[in-house]
Amino acid sequence: MIVEDLAVARGGVPVLEGLSFRLVAGAALILRGPNGVGKTTLLRTLAGLQPALAGRVSVPAESIAYAAHADGLKAVLTVEENLRFWAAIHGTGAVETALEAMDLRGLRGRMAANLSAGQKRRLGLARLLVTGRAIWLLDEPTVSLDAGSVALFGSVVRAHLAAGGAALMATHIDLGLAEAGVLDLSPYRAKAPAAGGRIGQFDEAFG
Amino acid sequence: MGALLSRDLRLAMRAGGGFGLGLAFFLLLAVLVPLGVGPEGGVLGKIAPGILWVGALLSCLLSLDRIFALDFEDGSLDLLATSPMPLEAVVAVKALAHWLVTGLPLTAVAPVLGVLLNLPVEGYGWLVLSLLLGTPALSVIGAFGAALVVGVKRGGLLLSLLVLPLYVPTLIFGAEVVKRGAAGLEVVVPLLLLAGITLGAAALLPFAAAAAIRVNLR
Amino acid sequence: MSIWEYANPKKFMQTSAWALPWVMGLAVLSLVAGLIWGFFFTPDDFRQGSTVKIIYLHVPAAMMAINAWVMMLVTSLIWLVRRHHVSALAAKAAAPVGLTFTVIALVTGALWGQPMWGTWWAWDPRLTSFLILTLFYMGYIALWEAIENPDTAADLTAVLCLVGSVFALLSRYAVLFWNQGLHQGASLSLDKEENVADVFWFPLLVCIGGFVLLFVALVLMRTRTEIRARRLQALLARERLA
16 A cells, blocks of 8 residues: 555544555554544545545555444344354455454354443454455544453454554554554645645635 | 344234334224224225325334434444445345335235225225235335435434325325225226336336435445 | 537536526516516405415416326436436436425415315315425435435335325325315316416416426536536546546
8 A cells, every 4th residue: 555645534624644664565664643633534535535635645446344343233233244244244254263263263143232342342353354345444443442352353453454454543552563664644745725735615705 | 145034024923123113003003993983884995095105104104213323323334334235235125124014014904904995895805905005105205205315313203204205106006095095986097007007116216315325325 | 509518517517607597587587577467466256365375386386296207207207318417417306396386385275275175174175285295305415415426316216206196195095096186276267268267367477487497596506516516526526536
């Protein structure tokens, strides 16, 4: 994935600009920056859910798996049914390996409504494995996970990288991925128009 | 696509899915109207086609906001939008699932309610046929309306305001088929127009709805 | 110089500031002239008496009720294709004006219908179509109001306007199918033979011109307000972020 001179906006207001980086197979990149700097906005833009204000993102088609704050789980479906649905949508059959990897075997028949917050999160992350996609975009993946699960997830990510995948994640917690690069977003914060930043159409109207 | 359809059907059938609420509402309406209008069979038989069609339309409206709102809230819609399945197909499949759990059962029970409303014998066949042809349009148009308001919190009332005017042609042709059929008149023209609206809506509105969802996910 | 220059908010604000008093002045002038001419200097109709004079409000309002929707359709398309904010805001600004004209047409129609047909309201195709048009206007305005993000609202209302136009047209024909009505055919056409007599026709033309100008003036004024409100929102959003 190659990102060149990207600018993203939230609610019509530019938040990040001039961002360029490159994510190669087998590499992980961790996004850092204070709350509100635009980590979620950046991830959503890269996932194709919102248009970029400027710049270019080049990725192979259909290679991105996005995991947001919300896990997209249905409370009245069982753990296995939830995973099978996403596997079918993505045309893969890796449900068993995903259950195994995120230690969900024993919970497979349980309704998602009866899972704890951490178990739900693990199921949400297991979904990444059944997408069969190479580039993972993760937004705070470790929220509500205990120390053991964080380590488990760290090893899942490492296995994904070793298999030629890549990951871009916004997180404050150390996943134990020593090889991961860190990208601090603070220097790319969009400047206000007064300071020479991007000028919106409506600023110009009152020049 | 089959996976999405079977998931939506399963969600509708399980606890809290709201399956059956629309049917109960339809039944209530058919009971309340004679209580309000009076028991004369002649009057009831005359207004039965209109009441049954308006009832079907309102019952359909009840469950529209569930089509996308639940998936939007739990993040599934984001994930579906980034999946290999085109959003247009997601809309079409969800509208189909909505029809299978509302429009189709409504069509099945309509003749029973026709008895309650003294619908003339000649009208039953046309009632079922017109609902069978017309209710898919109600689901597709409703899915479009639901896509527009998916980002609005408590958008149920707004949804009704947007969708009901769009239901006007379907209602007019649908009720006209039953009215004419019950009176023993020619029904081919309104029947074809009704089918035309359903086909046109099913062919074109998924694109408009998918566009609206993309805007709402931004 | 291209017409799209006026889609620049700055250029639009400058030009409209200059044009608005002239358009408004002309609108008032032609409305006053047309209505006085129509009300006081035309003979009573031999059949309808003086009730016919409500035509000077009814017909222009009804025409503009439909034209306003067409204008919203065109500006919505321009927004979807070319992303000019002024175009989207003009559509937003036109909707309440169009709704008002629709209500005026319905009310004056009821006032005229009572002495003529002996009823305030009949489920005649034309009347019914206008009632349905009112519902479309209400839905469109409600959608604008319900959505916070202005660009999202502009996109969604534009899509609604496109789809709504198709269904409004369908409803028009469905209603014709459903009931052939009492209402006379169109009173005006280019074919002179079918028109109302000249003596009513000329003041009516002046009134129609007045309504068109009034519509343009009101939409210009409201669009200017919308542009300022949008600018204010952008400034506030920036301030909150900083």
